[in-house]
Amino acid sequence: MLSHTTYQGLKETVFQSLPLGSIKPSGWLRNQLEIQANGFSGHLDEQWDDVGQNNGWLGGDGDSWERGPYYLDGLLPLAYLLEDKRLIEKVKPWIEWTFSSQKEDGSFGPTYLKNANNVMDNYDWWQDFIMLKVLTQYEEVTKDERVIPFMVKYFSYLKMALVDHPLKEWHEARGADLLLSIHWLYERTGDSELLQLAQMVQAQTIDWNHIFANFPYWRKQTEWNHRTHVVNVAMGIKTPAVFYRQTGDESDKDAVYKGIQSLMTYHGQAHGMFSGDEWLSGTHPSQGVELCAVVEYMFSMENLTRILGDGVFADILEKVAFNALPATISPEWDSHQYDQQVNQVICNLAKRPWSNGPDANMFGLEPNFGCCTANMHQGWPKFTSSLWMATQDSGLAAVSYAPCTVQAKVADGKDIELGVKSDYPFRELVTINVSLKEKATFPLLLRVPGWCSDIKIKVNGQVQYVHVENGYARLEREWNPSDQIEIKLPMQVQLEERNNYAISVNRGPLVYVLPIEENWVRVHERERFHDWELYPTSAWRYALIQNAQFDVEEMEEIHYQPFKTEHAPIRLRTKGRLLANWMMKHNSAAAPPKDPKPYENATIETMELVPYGCARLRIGEFPVLR
Numbered sequence: 069m070l071s072h073t074t075y076q077g078l079k080e081t082v083f084q085s086l087p088l089g090s091i092k093p094s095g096w097l098r099n100q101l102e103i104q105a106n107g108f109s110g111h112l113d114e115q116w117d118d119v120g121q122n123n124g125w126l127g128g129d130g131d132s133w134e135r136g137p138y139y140l141d142g143l144l145p146l147a148y149l150l151e152d153k154r155l156i157e158k159v160k161p162w163i164e165w166t167f168s169s170q171k172e173d174g175s176f177g178p179t180y181l182k183n184a185n186n187v188m189d190n191y192d193w194w195q196d197f198i199m200l201k202v203l204t205q206y207e208e209v210t211k212d213e214r215v216i217p218f219m220v221k222y223f224s225y226l227k228m229a230l231v232d233h234p235l236k237e238w239h240e241a242r243g244a245d246l247l248l249s250i251h252w253l254y255e256r257t258g259d260s261e262l263l264q265l266a267q268m269v270q271a272q273t274i275d276w277n278h279i280f281a282n283f284p285y286w287r288k289q290t291e292w293n294h295r296t297h298v299v300n301v302a303m304g305i306k307t308p309a310v311f312y313r314q315t316g317d318e319s320d321k322d323a324v325y326k327g328i329q330s331l332m333t334y335h336g337q338a339h340g341m342f343s344g345d346e347w348l349s350g351t352h353p354s355q356g357v358e359l360c361a362v363v364e365y366m367f368s369m370e371n372l373t374r375i376l377g378d379g380v381f382a383d384i385l386e387k388v389a390f391n392a393l394p395a396t397i398s399p400e401w402d403s404h405q406y407d408q409q410v411n412q413v414i415c416n417l418a419k420r421p422w423s424n425g426p427d428a429n430m431f432g433l434e435p436n437f438g439c440c441t442a443n444m445h446q447g448w449p450k451f452t453s454s455l456w457m458a459t460q461d462s463g464l465a466a467v468s469y470a471p472c473t474v475q476a477k478v479a480d481g482k483d484i485e486l487g488v489k490s491d492y493p494f495r496e497l498v499t500i501n502v503s504l505k506e507k508a509t510f511p512l513l514l515r516v517p518g519w520c521s522d523i524k525i526k527v528n529g530q531v532q533y534v535h536v537e538n539g540y541a542r543l544e545r546e547w548n549p550s551d552q553i554e555i556k557l558p559m560q561v562q563l564e565e566r567n568n569y570a571i572s573v574n575r576g577p578l579v580y581v582l583p584i585e586e587n588w589v590r591v592h593e594r595e596r597f598h599d600w601e602l603y604p605t606s607a608w609r610y611a612l613i614q615n616a617q618f619d620v621e622e623m624e625e626i627h628y629q630p631f632k633t634e635h636a637p638i639r640l641r642t643k644g645r646l647l648a649n650w651m652m653k654h655n656s657a658a659a660p661p662k663d664p665k666p667y668e669n670a671t672i673e674t675m676e677l678v679p680y681g682c683a684r685l686r687i688g689e690f691p692v693l694r
């Protein structure tokens with residue numbers, strides 16, 4: 069069906085990605101892409117020299133390391149998903165310069181390459197890995213015939229170069245991101261030399277299998293170590309599955325599950341990620357999580373979904389995408405944080421118990437360090453591209469139910485279009501309109517989220533009794549040209565126990581928090597993207613009352629930007645009481661008190677909780693009055 073061929077030597081993935089452009093966002097998701105295009109993503113090059121005209125990847129003598137490729141890795145899919153001519157024009161010079169930079173020996177990119185420490189290093193491979201991911205997306209959407217020969221030539225160069233200049237430092241941690249491009253090319257050319265290169269890259273990459281199978285980092289880390297760097301770990305978690313394609317070794321697969329479990333046990337946070345305010349930082353809800361780690365963990369979950377086809381990875385993907393991602397960027401996409409906290413009661417310039425600088429939780433252009441400024445753009449576009457995937461038996465799998473349209477080929481190469489209408493995750497109902505020229509028989513795999521015990525699926529009004537395997541319900545039948553599928557995903561409030569007897573509140577894939585009223589103070593003014601401190605103007609020291617009801621209120625409309633407290637499309641009402649023994653500590657909220665004590669005359673109040681992604685100041689992990 070797809071142009072992919074699977075050759076002996078590389079294990080088949082359970083699902084296959086649809087080429088970039090096959091899935092177009094609609095509804096609230098399209099709005100998110102437009103908002104980012106109107107904010108940072110569509111204007112960063114005009115406002116930030118690091119990805120401006122002087123960037124090394126445009127032939128200038130400015131930044132020549134990761135920032136240009138990072139920016140493109142998000143800007144390119146964004147431009148083509150929105151079919152935005154202005155953005156496509158912005159992408160082209162980078163691509164053309166990259167093609168023109170390839171030398172006779174196959175190497176490409178800026179000649180005078182400075183690495184992370186601003187030291188000349190012509191054998192830092194990391195920025196190349198990113199540009200290769202950009203080029204694979206570019207080929208899928210444009211079919212530009214220069215991409216494949218370009219990559220063939222580069223990889224034959226790399227095979228020689230890695231002998232004397234092996235992976236080290238950042239690229240040693242991130243070898244799986246190079247393997248993704250090698251596998252992508254192998255599936256198109258079948259050249260067995262690529263598998264030799266892949267084996268070499270695997271041997272030179274940090275042994276994440278071993279780390280995740282026997283996880284040694286139980287405590288908060290403070291020392292420089294690529295193995296505990298939060299972004300490396302977020303990227304590294306896909307590595308055992310990428311290796312598994314080469315080894316076929318089941319223990320590689322197991323390492324992924326063990327790794328996620330260990331990360332959540334020792335460093336897990338209420339929004340579905342693990343902490344890392346540079347290094348893995350434990351479960352305290354005031355430790356930070358870096359924005360780069362958020363988008364890279366999403367990319368890892370998308371790849372784990374594709375390779376292993378297990379619904380649990382999409383559960384994590386949705387939780388991170390719908391909560392941690394929007395929360396750490398301003399609603400207009402014109403400022404962002406480096407580190408976010410689950411209990412985030414103030415964002416200001418202040419020393420905190422983490423390795424990042426005092427500005428790391430402020431909202432701005434490049435708080436702490438500019439990597440996130442360049443890298444955050446990939447979040448929503450790649451999520452969009454992963455909403456649906458192809459199955460190996462000529463069907464399609466719904467990974468997430470966010471609104472979109474899908475164009476693909478199914479059984480016997482027949483064209484299909486799916487229109488997914490939903491306000492999911494803010495609502496429970498999803499409608500999928502199937503559009504075929506003629507009848508066709510093929511399977512549709514519909515994800516059954518782990519939190520959903522009572523999914524209801526109807527086809528043309530008829531209830532379907534489905535078999536669920538690996539988190540997907542399989543609907544195999546002869547489909548008519550205009551069938552309609554209706555899915556209801558009933559959401560229940562589910563309380564998750566955290567440390568100190570605290571809890572977090574989940575309903576479906578959304579985490580609910582107490583929003584704290586925000587006073588945004590502009591502390592650095594620029595032409596367009598300013599820096600801000602956020603001060604709280606309402607009380608936050610609340611405990612929830614044990615066994616209090618949660619009443620759900622759905623607002624009438626889904627606002628253009630739903631990820632804003634005033635616009636929250638859905639709210640939970642419950643009871644809480646102000647505490648006398650919950651302090652600030654080290655410029656953050658202290659851990660929720662183990663033995664919460666209310667103010668004597670504090671009344672029991674009605675509290676309104678909103679989705680985590682709506683609130684830039686919030687309490688997401690609550691003490692409970694028993």
Ligand SMILES: [Zn+2]
Nearest residue numbers: 358360439440
């Ligand atoms: Zn970053």
